[in-house]
Amino acid sequence: MLRYGFAVFFVGIMAVAASHTRTSAADDPVTFSKHVLPILQKNCQSCHRPGQMAPMSLVSYRDARPWARSMKAKVESRQMPPWFADPAHGPFANDRSLSQKDIETIAKWADSGATEGDPKDAPAPVNWPADGWQIKPDVIVRGPEFRVPARTKNDVVEWITYLIPSGFTKDTWITSLEIKPSVLEVTHHICFTFVAHRPDAKYYVPNWSESDRDDEGVAIGGGNPPARQAVGGRSGPGRQPGADVGGGFNCFVPGRDADDYRKFNAGKLIPAGTDISIQVHYTPNGKETVDRPLIGFTVADKPPAKRWMSYGIVGGGPDFAIPPNEPNYKSPPFDLTFTADVELVEFMPHMHVRGKSMTYHLVYPDGRDQIVLSVPKYDFNWQLLYQPAKTIRVPKGTRMYVEAYYDNSRANRHNPNPERTVHLGRMTWEEMMAPFFGVLIDANVDPNQVIRLGRFAAIGDGA
Numbered sequence: 001m002l003r004y005g006f007a008v009f010f011v012g013i014m015a016v017a018a019s020h021t022r023t024s025a026a027d028d029p030v031t032f033s034k035h036v037l038p039i040l041q042k043n044c045q046s047c048h049r050p051g052q053m054a055p056m057s058l059v060s061y062r063d064a065r066p067w068a069r070s071m072k073a074k075v076e077s078r079q080m081p082p083w084f085a086d087p088a089h090g091p092f093a094n095d096r097s098l099s100q101k102d103i104e105t106i107a108k109w110a111d112s113g114a115t116e117g118d119p120k121d122a123p124a125p126v127n128w129p130a131d132g133w134q135i136k137p138d139v140i141v142r143g144p145e146f147r148v149p150a151r152t153k154n155d156v157v158e159w160i161t162y163l164i165p166s167g168f169t170k171d172t173w174i175t176s177l178e179i180k181p182s183v184l185e186v187t188h189h190i191c192f193t194f195v196a197h198r199p200d201a202k203y204y205v206p207n208w209s210e211s212d213r214d215d216e217g218v219a220i221g222g223g224n225p226p227a228r229q230a231v232g233g234r235s236g237p238g239r240q241p242g243a244d245v246g247g248g249f250n251c252f253v254p255g256r257d258a259d260d261y262r263k264f265n266a267g268k269l270i271p272a273g274t275d276i277s278i279q280v281h282y283t284p285n286g287k288e289t290v291d292r293p294l295i296g297f298t299v300a301d302k303p304p305a306k307r308w309m310s311y312g313i314v315g316g317g318p319d320f321a322i323p324p325n326e327p328n329y330k331s332p333p334f335d336l337t338f339t340a341d342v343e344l345v346e347f348m349p350h351m352h353v354r355g356k357s358m359t360y361h362l363v364y365p366d367g368r369d370q371i372v373l374s375v376p377k378y379d380f381n382w383q384l385l386y387q388p389a390k391t392i393r394v395p396k397g398t399r400m401y402v403e404a405y406y407d408n409s410r411a412n413r414h415n416p417n418p419e420r421t422v423h424l425g426r427m428t429w430e431e432m433m434a435p436f437f438g439v440l441i442d443a444n445v446d447p448n449q450v451i452r453l454g455r456f457a458a459i460g461d462g463a
Contacts (some may be wrong), residue, residue, distance in 0.1 A: 008217055027355070030105055030109040030117070031109070031116060031117025031121065032109065032116045032117055032122075032345050033061070033108065033116055033118055033119050033121040033122040034067070034122070035105050035117075036064070036106060037122050039102045040058045040059075041123065043097075044080070045126060048254075049128060050132065052132060053184045054412050057274055058071075059103055063066035065114055066354060066403075068109065068110040068439075071106055072106055072110035072111070075098055075102075075103045076107060078097070078145060082255065082382040083095060083384070084377055084378065084384065085375055086375070087410075088249045088377055089371045090388070091388075091391070093184045093387045093389045094385065100175060108403070111182065112382040121310055128361065134257060135176045135258050135260060135296055135298055136298070137178065137296025137298060138191065138240055140294050140295070141166060141276065141295040141296075142294060143278055143292070143294060143295060143426075144204050144278065145290060146160070146282060146288070146291050147175055147290050148186045148282045148288065148289050149288055150284060150286055150288040151241060151284050151286060153217075154213065154215070155217070155263075155283060155284045156282065157282045158208045158209065158426075159208060159279055160207065160279070160280050160281075160322065161207045161208065161277060161279045162203075162207070162279075163203055163205070163275055163277055163361075164203055164204060164278055165276070165277045165356045166274045166275060166276050168272060168273070168274055168297075169272055169273070171270070172270045172299050173268070173269055173270075173302075173303055173304060174261075174267055174268050174297045174298065175262045175300045176259060176262055177250055177258065177259050177268075177298070178259070179191075179250065179251070179295050180252075180294045180295070180296065181252065181293045182287050182290075182291050182293060182294075183291045185285055186282045187282060188281040188282060188295075188428070189249070189251060189252060189280075189281050190278065190279070190280050190281070190293055191250065191251040191252070191278070191279050192251075192276050193246065193249055193276075193277050194245045195245065195276070196245055196271075196274065197275050198275075216416070216420075216429065217427055217463065218425065218429065219426075219427075221424050225397040233258045245270070246268050246274060247269070247308055247309050247447065247456070248310040248312070249310045250310060251431060251436075252293075255383045256385055262298070264306060264308070264440060265306060267300055267306075268304075269303075278296070280293070281426070283428075287331075290316060292386055303443070305443070307442070307443055307445070308438060308440060309342075309362070309440075309447060310440075311451065312434065312436050312459065313437070313453075313458070314434045314458050315332070315334030315358070315402065315404075315433040315434070316334070316424050316432075316456060317455070318330050319332045319456075320332055320423060320433065321422065321423055322426050323421060324408065324418060324421060325409050325418050326406075326407075327407050327411060327412075328356070328405055328406075328407065329406040329407075329408060330403065330404070331403070331405070331406070333454075333456060334403075334404070334435065334454065335399055335400060335401040335454035335455075336399070336452060336453050337398070337400075337451065337454070338394050338395075338398045338400070338437060338450065338451055339396060339397075339450060340396055340441060340450050341393075341395055341396050341445075342394045342439040342440065342441055343392065343393055343439060343441075344391065344392040344394055344437060344438075344439055345363075345388070345391050346386065346388075347360055347376050347385070347436070347437050348383065348385050348386070349373070349404075349433065349434075349435055350383060350434035350436055351404060351432055351434070352427075352428045352430065353415065353416065353428055353429065353430075354406045354407055354412060354422060355406060355431070356378055356405040356406050356412075357374075357375060357377065357403075357405045358373075358378055359374045359403045359404075360400065360437070361401050362394060362398055363398065364395065364398050365395060365396075365398060373386055396421045400437075401454075404433045406431065
C-alpha cells in the first residue's frame with residue numbers, strides 16, 4: 001500500500017514538472033535571432049536583400065524590425081512569400097510558401113514586441129552571391145545600354161532587339177545563367193537566344209518596329225500578336241522548335257529565379273563564336289534612367305550528363321479575343337506533342353494583367369490525363385518558375401495541352417479597361433498566352449526534334 005502510494009505521489013510530481021516545462025516552453029518569447037531569422041533565410045531573403053527586387057532587406061534584425069507588423073499581415077494573408085501553385089498537383093522543389101507553424105511564429109514575434117533575442121542564437125548568415133547576383137558567374141557578358149525616357153505617349157516603349165557577342169571562343173557548356181538588369185523598376189522583361197554568328201553581324205545596334213496604337217496604347221487592327229519566331233529569330237512555320245543554338249529561350253521577368261542546371265547535372269552547349277540576340281522591353285516610370293543589364297554564366301569543365309532545353313511558347317492564335325466585361329474567358333486551345341523522351345523540369349506560366357489561371361496537362365500515349373501544374377490565381381506581378389520536386393518523365397508521343405482563363409471584368413482590380421475587347425499583344429494592357437517550360441534530353445537526342453507544335457502554338461519572341 002505504501003509502495004502504491006509512493007508511486008502515485010511520484011507520478012503526480014513528474015506530471016506537475018512536465019506541465020511546468022510545457023508551460024515554460026510555451027511562454028518562451030519568440031525572438032528574431034532564434035525563431036524568425038531561420039524562416040527569413042529559407043523563404044524570403046532570396047528577394048529581400050540588397051540588390052534584389054524586394055523593396056526592403058530582411059537580412060538583419062535592424063532591417064526587419066520596422067516591418068514586423070507588415071510581415072505579420074502579409075504572411076497571414078499568404079500574400080508573402082508569393083507562391084500560386086495548387087498543392088494538389090505538386091510537390092515543388094522551389095516551393096517558397098510558409099507552413100502554418102512558420103506563419104504563427106512570425107505573427108507571435110510581431111505581437112510580442114518583435115524582440116531580437118540573443119544574437120548568439122542566430123544561424124550563420126547566408127553566403128549570398130555578391131553584387132545582387134543569384135549565381136556566382138564565371139563569365140559576365142555586357143548587355144546593351146538603354147536610356148529609358150521619363151514618359152512617352154501612353155508610356156509605350158516598343159520591344160527592341162540587339163545582337164551582342166557572347167565572348168565564347170570555344171565550345172562551352174554553360175551550367176547556369178542569369179540576366180541582371182541594373183534598374184529593376186523599369187524592366188518589363190529581357191530575353192535572349194544564342195544564334196550562329198554571321199559575317200555581317202553588327203553589335204549593339206538597336207532594331208525595332210513601331211506599331212500603330214490608339215489613345216490607350218493598344219495596337220490598332222486587332223492587336224499585334226507575338227511573331228512566330230524566336231528572339232533572334234529565323235521565322236517561318238517550317239522552323240523547328242529548338243533550332244537556335246544553345247538550348248532555346250532565356251528570360252528575365254520580375255520574380256523569376258536564375259536558371260540553374262547544375263542540380264540536374266545538365267547544361268546548354270554553346271558553340272564557339274556564337275552571338276546573342278537579346279530583346280529588351282522597358283516601361284517608363286516618370287524618371288529618366290539608364291539600364292545596363294548584364295548576363296552571367298557558370299561553365300563546366302566537362303560535358304554534363306543531360307542537355308537542358310528551354311521553350312518560350314506562345315498560344316492563342318488569331319481567334320483570341322476577350323469580350324468586354326467577360327470574367328472567365330477561356331483561351332483558344334494550345335497543344336504540342338513531344339517527339340522524343342524528355343524529363344520536364346520547370347514551368348513558367350505567362351499572361352498579362354487580365355490573366356486569371358493556367359493549367360498544364362499531359363496526355364500520355366495510354367490516354368491518361370495528368371495535371372502537372374495548376375495556377376488557379378495567377379498574378380502578373382510575380383512571374384514564378386515552378387520546379388517539380390522530381391523530374392517528370394515524359395515518353396515520346398505524349399501531348400501537352402494548356403488551358404488559360406482571363407478576367408476582363410470590373411472585379412479585376414488590375415484591369416485598365418473592362419469595356420473593350422482584348423487581343424494578343426506585347427504591352428501589359430494587351431494579352432499573352434505563353435506557357436513556358438524546360439526539359440532535359442539525353443545527349444544523343446537531336447535538340448531540333450523534341451517537340452511538334454499544335455495548331456495554336458508557336459515559338460515565342462518574348463514575355
